[in-house]
Amino acid sequence: MRIILLGLLTTLLVSCGGKTSKIYGIWKRDGEASIKHLLENNQLSDQQKKFWESFYGADMVITYNDDGTGQVVIGAHEFPDMNGKTIKIDQTVSDFTFEVIGETDFQVAARISTENDVMNGYPFYILAFDGRDAFRSGADQRISTLNICESFKRANQNKSEQGAAPNP
Numbered sequence: 001m002r003i004i005l006l007g008l009l010t011t012l013l014v015s016c017g018g019k020t021s022k023i024y025g026i027w028k029r030d031g032e033a034s035i036k037h038l039l040e041n042n043q044l045s046d047q048q049k050k051f052w053e054s055f056y057g058a059d060m061v062i063t064y065n066d067d068g069t070g071q072v073v074i075g076a077h078e079f080p081d082m083n084g085k086t087i088k089i090d091q092t093v094s095d096f097t098f099e100v101i102g103e104t105d106f107q108v109a110a111r112i113s114t115e116n117d118v119m120n121g122y123p124f125y126i127l128a129f130d131g132r133d134a135f136r137s138g139a140d141q142r143i144s145t146l147n148i149c150e151s152f153k154r155a156n157q158n159k160s161e162q163g164a165a166p167n168p
Helices: 002-017 031-041 046-057
Strands: 025-029 060-064 069-074 077-080 086-089 092-103 107-114 124-129 134-138 149-154
Touching: 031 046, 031 149, 046 077
Parallel strands: none
Antiparallel strands: 025 060, 025 149, 060 069, 069 092, 077 086, 092 107, 107 124, 124 134, 134 149
16 A cells, blocks of 8 residues: 555656646747737837838747747848838847746746846736637837737647747
C-alpha cells in the first residue's frame, strides 16, 4: 500500500512541476484584425490610415518560451511619413524575459522585462484570449491616444499547448 501511495504522490508532484500556459508558443501578428479594430474605433486621417495599414502589414512574430524568455521579430517594412515620403525600417529583433503572474480561461497577465527603454514603464501586460490560438492586447493610453488593439494568431496551431518554442 505504501508503494502505491508513494507512486501516486510522485506522479502528482511530477505532473504539477511542469507548468504550462496558453501563452507559450510562436505567435504571428494578425494585421487584418488589428487594422479592422483600429478603423472601427478611431477617426483617422488618410495619412494615419496609410501609416497604420503599412505598420500592421509588416510581419511580426512573438515567441514565448516556457523558460521565461521570448523574442519579438518585426520584419522589414516601409511606411509613408507626414510628407508622403517613404521611410524604410530594417528588420528588428528584440529579446525579453517574462513571467506569467496570472491566468484564466480568457486572460494571461504577464510581467515583461526588456532592454527597450520605451517599454520599461509598462512592465505588465494583459493578453485577452479568443480560445487558445488567438489573443489581443491593447495599448495603454499613455502610449497612444488611439484605441489600439493588436491581434495575434498562433503560428503553430496544431500545437495548442507546447513547451519551449524555437526562435524564428
